[in-house]
Amino acid sequence: xxxxxxxxxVSAAPGQKVTISCSxxxxxxxxxxxSWYMQLPGTAPKLLIYDNDKRPSGIxxxxxxSKSGTSAxxxxxxxxxxxxxxxxxxxxxxxxxAVVFGGGTKLTVL
Amino acid sequence: EVQLVESGGDLVQPGxxxxxxxxxxxxxxxxxxxxxxxxxxxEGLEWVSTITTSGASAYYADSVRGRxxxxxxxxxxxxxxxxxxxxxxxxxxxxxxxxxxxxWSQLDSWGQGTLVTVxx
Numbered sequence: 116x117x118x119x120x121x122x123x124x125v126s127a128a129p130g131q132k133v134t135i136s137c138s139x140x141x142x143x144x145x146x147x148x149x150s151w152y153m154q155l156p157g158t159a160p161k162l163l164i165y166d167n168d169k170r171p172s173g174i175x176x177x178x179x180x181s182k183s184g185t186s187a188x189x190x191x192x193x194x195x196x197x198x199x200x201x202x203x204x205x206x207x208x209x210x211x212x213a214v215v216f217g218g219g220t221k222l223t224v225l
Numbered sequence: 226e227v228q229l230v231e232s233g234g235d236l237v238q239p240g241x242x243x244x245x246x247x248x249x250x251x252x253x254x255x256x257x258x259x260x261x262x263x264x265x266x267x268e269g270l271e272w273v274s275t276i277t278t279s280g281a282s283a284y285y286a287d288s289v290r291g292r293x294x295x296x297x298x299x300x301x302x303x304x305x306x307x308x309x310x311x312x313x314x315x316x317x318x319x320x321x322x323x324x325x326x327x328x329w330s331q332l333d334s335w336g337q338g339t340l341v342t343v344x345x
Contacts, residue, residue: 117269147328147330148328148330148331150328150330150331150332152270152332158337159320159335159336159337159338160262160270160320160332160335161335162331162332162333162334165325165328165331165333166328166331171333201269203269203270205270205272205330205332206330207328207329207330211287212284213272213284213286213287214260214262214272214275214329214330214332215272215330216269216270216271216272217269218269219269219270
């Protein structure tokens with residue numbers, strides 16, 4: 116059981132837009148910055164978004180994110196088959212004194 | 226370019242021990258906290274431990290506290306994870322990662338991972 120809650124899967128057609136939610140509490144998302152990670156099949160995770168809504172260099176602006184209260188959302192527009200991956204949200208939990216992740220969301224581009 | 230290369234993963238019997246290493250390059254290792262994150266087969270990411278820049282302080286997930294010990298050698302740019310009393314549910318790919326200097330939950334770079342299998 117993950118501390119942060121994500122939908123197990125989402126899907127959409129190429130070129131369309133999809134959003135992935137990440138729900139937490141006042142001890143984690145409500146109290147710290149959220150990061151998002153992308154994990155392509157068989158590879159290590161990669162930082163996709165940091166500080167709630169910032170993209171590292173090299174990440175296309177098709178990827179965006181936001182945070183409100185105890186929830187965060189990742190958005191992907193102009194979906195491509197190469198976007199098929201598992202996506203994880205993460206933050207610090209001040210009650211657990213631990214880094215916590217969501218259970219991950221598998222994005223399928225139909 | 227940041228490079229993190231894990232090693233030491235192996236098949237080990239329940240109750241056994243294993244020591245993982247992570248060789249870091251491309252950044253000033255001693256200026257960054259470091260972390261281990263694991264992923265059981267077919268499962269999500271689970272944070273394991275984080276160690277401060279000097280190694281003076283370390284933090285652990287409840288699932289490994291008292292069994293695992295994180296350490297570092299700043300002179301050799303290497304991170305370690307000593308794993309004792311291993312259990313079947315410790316089976317996972319173990320990733321080394323370097324947190325941002327501002328937020329430990331922001332894991333900027335990851336290694337390729339090393340597989341630990343605990344089975345008799």
